[in-house]
Amino acid sequence: MYKTTIGLEIHFEGKTKSKMFCSCLNDPNEKIPNTNICPICTGHPGTLPVINEEAINKLILVGLALNCEIAKHSKFDRKSYFYPDLPKGYQISQYDLPLCKNGYLDINLDDGTTKKIRINRIHMEEDTGRLGHSSNSSLVDFNRAGVPLMELVTEADINSSEEAKKFAQELQLILRYLDVSDADMEKGQMRCEVNISISKTDAWGTKVEIKNLNSFRVVEKSIEFEIKRQAEILESGGSVVQETRGWHDTKQITMEQRSKEDAFEYRYFPEPDLPPINVNENIIINIQKHMPELPEEKRIRFKEEYKLDDKSIEFFVKDIVMGNYFEKIVSELNCWCDDKECKMNEDFDYVKICSNYLSVDFQAMFKNDELLKGKEYNTALLESIITPENFGEFICMIGSGELSSKTAKMVLEEMYKTHGDPSSIVEEKGLSQMTDSGEVEGIIKDVLAKNPKAVEDYKAGKQNSFTFLVGQIMAASKGKANPQSVGEMLKKELDN
Ligand SMILES: [Zn+2]
Structure with a gap:
């Protein structure tokens, strides 16, 4: 050798x-x-x-x-x-x-x-x-x-x-x-x-x-x-x-x-x-x-402060603009969390979710954006960035269950295109999760009436039928029902 x-x-x-x-x-x-x-x-x-x-x-x-x-x-x-x-x-x-x-x-x-x-x-x-x-x-x-x-x-x-x-x-x-x-x-x-x-x-x-x-x-x-x-x-x-x-x-x-x-x-x-x-x-x-924070110091700080995995840390360390943007959004969310009115679930890891949406979903939209082709990277990025307030609100709406992961992607795409705020987009496009339990109940009853075979199979002990029915109900609600509460309500209905 x-x-x-x-x-x-x-x-x-x-x-x-x-x-x-x-x-x-x-x-x-x-x-x-x-x-x-x-x-x-x-x-x-x-x-x-x-x-x-x-x-x-x-x-x-x-x-x-x-x-x-x-x-x-x-x-x-x-x-x-x-x-x-x-x-x-x-x-x-x-x-x-x-x-x-x-x-x-x-x-x-x-x-x-x-x-x-x-x-x-x-x-x-x-x-x-x-x-x-x-x-x-x-x-x-x-x-x-x-x-x-x-x-x-x-x-x-x-x-x-x-x-x-x-x-x-x-x-x-x-x-x-x-x-x-x-x-x-x-x-x-x-x-x-x-x-x-x-x-x-x-x-x-x-x-x-x-x-x-x-x-x-x-x-x-x-x-x-x-x-x-x-x-x-x-x-x-x-x-x-x-x-x-x-x-x-x-x-x-x-x-x-x-x-x-x-x-x-x-x-x-x-x-x-x-x-x-x-x-x-x-x-x-x-x-x-006047020595600024250096990349290695930032890696260590991101690990301690945000507890992110190494791959996400490297993403934010290498891309200075994205790293700064991430920190601004998280500080917005920190403020909201301190606020008593904040509706995010307590166990919702908003730092990690924010990191994922930025490094995966946002990044994908940015990279595939035909309008930005030929532009300087940082100029294009700064043009594409959604305000930290709006991005923070978006993450907050996921954390409070107002947005399902499916509708969240649609809302984010719309935010990227129009730079609008998420609550207005949800209202305009009618994308909010169905919170009216009466409406969901109606859909459940409807789906059960249309699928008597699946109901029978479930009662005979086939778990697959339950999953099938949840899928049918979600589809009938156009993805707007909350899958978890659909599961609970369906169980109640079937076990009656
Ligand atoms: Zn000269």
Whole structure:
């Protein structure tokens, strides 16, 4: 058996008002090329960069969330290379004195264990522009040039594709909780690189780098492919070549991009146009004060406070908007429960029922909503959300027996479509449960008269007939009778 050793390098774009070293807008949604540009971010000679304080503070926040040491003194360096989307001919980055180092992130694995992945460093740099190619030309868009870009490098503590994927997913979630980055991989706001080697001994094997992995699925697949590819080479007596590879999504394989001989010499040297970064204790204390609740803290709180199962907790932790929405509805219901007028049955678990209706029924309607196709996820979700008051009232009506589970689904669909309140919908559509026992009695008598054979069978001791009769009565009431009271009344009628 080979031991797999993996280190990750993850880049993520900072969500700031302006770019890293100029006052141009940092707008990832700008569609018109070269709109948010100026002489600084297009690298004109004689211009001077200025450090974006908001971006530095956001990196410190990430560092604190990931248990890093924040360097009291750090600096920027020039990383020199030529590429058409890099107008200065160098990238401003951090070389030997990164702002954050020696952190870690605990990840939860599928087998229920937790694993600590150490983080070597997180530093600040600037993003490049983008190239667009057509059949006879290449065009460059500098809207992204100079956007704050943070790079995180892990220690080689990762031993499987599952661990690599879980690390990247948890990091993405943390960045979103911190509001530091949207970290959308499809949009290139978060990019992963994998360093992977396999070996039969404790010593590391030859390291292969896989670049530009733009989804969690591709991170997982490319690692699995590499483990197999490298094992086959070693099994046949060959040796793995140290090189950079890329993922070919159509062929589902990694392919050579460049060998070690082509490795760049970046000629790092301190950026002469920028002062060093000095971070004092007060700045750190101040940023720590604004640390929001992190995903793992939320998992623990949801378990204690709402006693939900792990799957539901993960649903609300991963989807921040749904998690907040759930909490608002539950707090509405808590108020109602404190109210003496509340009609919910005492043993009705409104927290669990609310969680189920949100994560299953509401989610299904939202996902199948044709009107929302093509919209940004959170925008679409916020548009679709029924007010917490109305959703709370809906749950309350289930808890008090006013809505059967069957009519509840119909009411919810109507609430979703019209954003109306549940009691008006019930009234308009005539969906309330039959509470008039005289009406139910009439239906029972009617059904019994029409099914003398079933009555006979029941009296002869056949329990199936009872179930059959309840079904007939429910159908005759169009689902509006309460099945429990129908059962009780029917028994009384038959045993008379
Ligand atoms: Zn600019």
